[in-house]
Amino acid sequence: MADDEGRPEPVVRATGLGKRYGDFTAVDGIDFEIRPGEAFGFLGPNGAGKSSTMRMVGCVSPRTAGHLEVFGLDPSVDGSTIRARLGVVPQDDTLDIGLNVRENLIVYARFFGIARAEAARRADELLDFIQLGDRARDPVEPLSGGMKRRLTIARALVNRPDLVLLDEPTTGLDPQARHLLWERLYRLKQRGATLVLTTHYMDEAEQLCDRLVIMDGGRIADEGSPRQLIERHCPRDVVELRFTDGDRLAEAATTMAGAGHHIEPLPDRLLVYADDGERVVDQVEAVGVHPTGSLVRRSTLEDVFLRLTGRSLVEA
Amino acid sequence: MTATESRTGRGSGGARRAPGVRGRLSSVARLAMPGATGRARHVTVRNALAARSNYGPLATGLVEPFFYLLSIGVGVGALVGEVVDDGVSYDYTTFVAPAMLAAAAMNGAISESTFNIFAKLRWDRLYDALIATPLTPSDVALGELLFAQLRGTLYSAVFLVTMTALGLVPSWWAVLAVPAATLIGVAFSAAGLSAVTWFRAWEDSEAVIGVQVVLFLFSATFYPLSVYPEPLQWVARLSPLYHGSALCRDLILGRPAWSDVGHVAFLVVMAVVGLRVAAHRFTVLLYDEGGGEAHAPR
Ligand SMILES: Nc1ncnc2c1ncn2[C@@H]1O[C@H](COP(=O)(O)OP(=O)(O)OP(=O)(O)O)[C@@H](O)[C@H]1O
Ligand SMILES: [Mg+2]
Numbered sequence: 001m002a003d004d005e006g007r008p009e010p011v012v013r014a015t016g017l018g019k020r021y022g023d024f025t026a027v028d029g030i031d032f033e034i035r036p037g038e039a040f041g042f043l044g045p046n047g048a049g050k051s052s053t054m055r056m057v058g059c060v061s062p063r064t065a066g067h068l069e070v071f072g073l074d075p076s077v078d079g080s081t082i083r084a085r086l087g088v089v090p091q092d093d094t095l096d097i098g099l100n101v102r103e104n105l106i107v108y109a110r111f112f113g114i115a116r117a118e119a120a121r122r123a124d125e126l127l128d129f130i131q132l133g134d135r136a137r138d139p140v141e142p143l144s145g146g147m148k149r150r151l152t153i154a155r156a157l158v159n160r161p162d163l164v165l166l167d168e169p170t171t172g173l174d175p176q177a178r179h180l181l182w183e184r185l186y187r188l189k190q191r192g193a194t195l196v197l198t199t200h201y202m203d204e205a206e207q208l209c210d211r212l213v214i215m216d217g218g219r220i221a222d223e224g225s226p227r228q229l230i231e232r233h234c235p236r237d238v239v240e241l242r243f244t245d246g247d248r249l250a251e252a253a254t255t256m257a258g259a260g261h262h263i264e265p266l267p268d269r270l271l272v273y274a275d276d277g278e279r280v281v282d283q284v285e286a287v288g289v290h291p292t293g294s295l296v297r298r299s300t301l302e303d304v305f306l307r308l309t310g311r312s313l314v315e316a
Numbered sequence: 317m318t319a320t321e322s323r324t325g326r327g328s329g330g331a332r333r334a335p336g337v338r339g340r341l342s343s344v345a346r347l348a349m350p351g352a353t354g355r356a357r358h359v360t361v362r363n364a365l366a367a368r369s370n371y372g373p374l375a376t377g378l379v380e381p382f383f384y385l386l387s388i389g390v391g392v393g394a395l396v397g398e399v400v401d402d403g404v405s406y407d408y409t410t411f412v413a414p415a416m417l418a419a420a421a422m423n424g425a426i427s428e429s430t431f432n433i434f435a436k437l438r439w440d441r442l443y444d445a446l447i448a449t450p451l452t453p454s455d456v457a458l459g460e461l462l463f464a465q466l467r468g469t470l471y472s473a474v475f476l477v478t479m480t481a482l483g484l485v486p487s488w489w490a491v492l493a494v495p496a497a498t499l500i501g502v503a504f505s506a507a508g509l510s511a512v513t514w515f516r517a518w519e520d521s522e523a524v525i526g527v528q529v530v531l532f533l534f535s536a537t538f539y540p541l542s543v544y545p546e547p548l549q550w551v552a553r554l555s556p557l558y559h560g561s562a563l564c565r566d567l568i569l570g571r572p573a574w575s576d577v578g579h580v581a582f583l584v585v586m587a588v589v590g591l592r593v594a595a596h597r598f599t600v601l602l603y604d605e606g607g608g609e610a611h612a613p614r
Contacts (some may be wrong), residue, residue, distance in 0.1 A: 021604065058448060060448055083448065098365075107365065108445070
């Protein structure tokens with residue numbers, strides 16, 4: 001399927017998509033398109049509306065405004081058909097505590113109509129992948145938080161989904177498990193699956209996402225590839241000036257006003273955004289500000305995030 | 317609506333259902349229950365797996381008949397002696413036992429569908445996981461009902477065997493009392509599944525016990541309907557347990573009548589209406605409330 005200009009049909013298309021809970025608007029008319037085979041991220045502070053959006057795409061939460069299509073189908077009409085092709089990792093684990101680890105995978109597979117023998121085969125393969133093979137017959141409840149998370153992720157892959165929705169998938173995972181998951185997601189993508197994820201880890205977003213949106217207060221603040229967003233919102237360098245004393249930091253912020261593009265005061269340090277960080281460091285010396293430490297680094301997605309989600313910025 | 321449902325019935329990840337008994341059963345289920353996709357049995361199997369480690373309820377369910385029959389046989393039966401119904405005189409225990417079978421089916425169905433489901437609806441995250449798959453809230457409700465009836469049917473069979481052993485079953489028609497008890501169970505489960513969606517707290521379940529007692533007392537279980545004063549007879553005719561006990565009694569005493577068709581019809585209507593309400597309520601509850609019914613995913 002392709003549109004008039006030969007681009008493939010988007011896997012998800014939302015226009016003016018909104019979600020109200022009673023009088024409260026959690027998602028306030030957002031537009032986005034997710035293309036087949038891409039990894040698409042939702043970033044945003046707590047309460048931005050990321051999970052609400054994911055649940056609408058996952059066809060478990062009816063939209064209250066706008067238009068939504070998943071695989072070209074309307075969730076309010078063909079929810080079950082859409083869900084058959086989804087893998088869902090919800091923000092909170094919803095494992096079945098009445099079943100053991102392996103049964104959690106097998107029974108879930110059966111919900112998708114996968115034959116019993118095939119379900120058992122996939123369960124064992126996935127248990128290997130999440131390194132819980134030795135816990136296969138254990139109850140779920142006593143697993144550690146990270147193990148439960150891994151099981152939830154495995155469960156989402158049991159139906160070989162075309163679209164995987166991952167709501168903060170790596171929260172609670174140790175670094176090794178995180179990297180294993182990244183690698184697995186990467187392989188899934190190679191195979192043609194489309195990934196949608198939310199995360200509070202900017203390195204994860206930079207690693208995994210081809211494109212992302214930054215949400216704030218139910219709206220989309222901006223959209224693009226990590227590189228595009230950084231170029232659009234931040235100069236090349238960031239100078240971090242550390243202070244142990246809050247008063248000295250405030251004083252320095254006033255003195256430094258005008259240096260670089262803008263200044264972001266954090267509790268323990270000043271971030272000075274500039275095209276040329278080295279020059280800012282020289283300026284610091286010249287105006288007689290003496291931080292306890294200074295560091296020049298490249299702008300990252302984290303800086304874009306701070307910039308876009310309403311942290312008070314001292315504009316240069 | 318039906319066109320949509322037959323489409324939602326098959327997911328790409330799912331094996332195609334073989335046409336046959338199973339396929340036809342699920343079409344029937346879809347008719348009775350909007351939004352069902354024919355996958356409810358997987359919920360039933362899930363429950364059976366989860367129940368494996370918990371034999372307690374099963375054991376109580378199986379010994380219950382002895383207590384019911386013992387209490388009326390030894391207790392009340394000894395006091396009353398004979399009772400005349402439809403011009404025929406019956407030993408009191410023989411007369412009352414079929415109604416006990418019906419009442420046991422009712423009580424089992426009500427407690428399975430209210431107490432057990434309340435916790436699942438309000439506290440467990442289980443249903444959240446189920447509805448993220450091709451299953452719909454209607455499938456979940458139907459699957460729970462099927463599971464409760466699997467148990468209920470087993471209990472009723474044991475009940476009937478116990479009655480036979482005690483010499484309380486004079487007719488071969490009694491074999492049909494097992495499906496009749498299952499029908500009673502389905503009707504009350506459907507009603508219970510609907511009711512439980514409105515419960516706010518455990519305390520609400522006490523109202524259920526009240527309803528059980530009232531039904532028990534006003535359903536011509538202990539006496540023939542003709543013993544009741546005329547207005548009370550009409551009250552009894554509104555009670556589903558009356559229709560259930562009358563049906564079981566006619567079958568077990570070997571005196572089937574045209575009125576039994578009416579009793580069956582009453583229970584079938586109650587089951588169908590109950591299921592539809594339950595499906596609707598599960599949909600409202602499991603998908604985010606306040607989300608506007610118009611866009612509820614199926
Ligand atoms: N079922 C609900 N009923 C009422 N309000 C809700 C419900 N779910 C979410 N909200 C509200 O909607 C807003 C957005 O919530 P959402 O979970 O989408 O945020 P989020 O971006 O995922 O945040 P986080 O990073 O903390 O997970 C919040 O203010 C939240 O309180
Ligand atoms: Mg969230």
